[in-house]
Amino acid sequence: MDIEAQKRAAAVRALEFVRPGMRLGLGTGSTAKQFVEVLGERVRAGLDVIAVPTSEVTRNDAMRLGVPLTTLDETPQLDLTIDGADEIGPDLSLIKGGGGALLREKIVACASARMVVIADHTKWVDPLGRFPLPIEVVPFGLGATQRAIEAAVAAAGCEGAVRLRRIKDGHAFVTDGGHWILDAALGRIADPQSLAHRLDGITGVVEHGLFIGLAQVAVLADVGGVRVVERT
Numbered sequence: 014m015d016i017e018a019q020k021r022a023a024a025v026r027a028l029e030f031v032r033p034g035m036r037l038g039l040g041t042g043s044t045a046k047q048f049v050e051v052l053g054e055r056v057r058a059g060l061d062v063i064a065v066p067t068s069e070v071t072r073n074d075a076m077r078l079g080v081p082l083t084t085l086d087e088t089p090q091l092d093l094t095i096d097g098a099d100e101i102g103p104d105l106s107l108i109k110g111g112g113g114a115l116l117r118e119k120i121v122a123c124a125s126a127r128m129v130v131i132a133d134h135t136k137w138v139d140p141l142g143r144f145p146l147p148i149e150v151v152p153f154g155l156g157a158t159q160r161a162i163e164a165a166v167a168a169a170g171c172e173g174a175v176r177l178r179r180i181k182d183g184h185a186f187v188t189d190g191g192h193w194i195l196d197a198a199l200g201r202i203a204d205p206q207s208l209a210h211r212l213d214g215i216t217g218v219v220e221h222g223l224f225i226g227l228a229q230v231a232v233l234a235d236v237g238g239v240r241v242v243e244r245t
């Protein structure tokens with residue numbers, strides 16, 4: 014299987030966790046998009062579920078595919094979130110936010126009784142950090158916030174540049190929440206919990222892409238098939 018076929022295979026396997034009547038969180042990204050597509054097929058075949066999307070892109074995909082939608086204001090407790098990841102560690106800690114939806118993704122994941130992460134085999138790493146860590150920040154006081162992040166990164170024993178994410182025309186990338194993203198290219202995060210704690214304490218940081226203790230299950234596909242890893 015090529016990478017896209019692996020993503021599709023993981024998405025199909027993740028459907029086994031979905032039961033009629035469930036309230037679902039729908040992730041964002043290329044693998045999560047595959048899940049929304051296969052979920053839409055099941056919904057059109059009669060599966061009764063309702064879902065909260067984690068981005069406007071996912072909302073549009075779900076609407077196009079006929080998946081019934083709600084909001085966390087209307088449905089504040091979800092049964093299951095299925096989402097992708099940029100990196101997955103052996104303890105199922107994640108780096109997410111490559112697509113810029115980390116804030117909404119984390120809100121939805123935290124509102125869910127269970128989170129299943131789906132990915133192709135290239136996302137399984139040890140340790141986390143090769144993928145730049147997204148950190149969502151408010152635009153006001155960017156310089157001060159960036160300096161505080163750089164200090165937190167150093168205090169956590171990490172090294173690497175922290176840069177503002179920009180789009181092709183050079184302007185700052187803007188999230189669905191109206192914020193900006195700083196990407197920390199750290200290479201290796203020896204202690205994700207310590208770094209997450211330090212980032213949580215910085216005024217100006219809205220959220221970061223370290224998802225620790227949220228995913229209970231990872232569904233991973235490679236050329237040989239699909240395997241399911243559960244957090245112990």
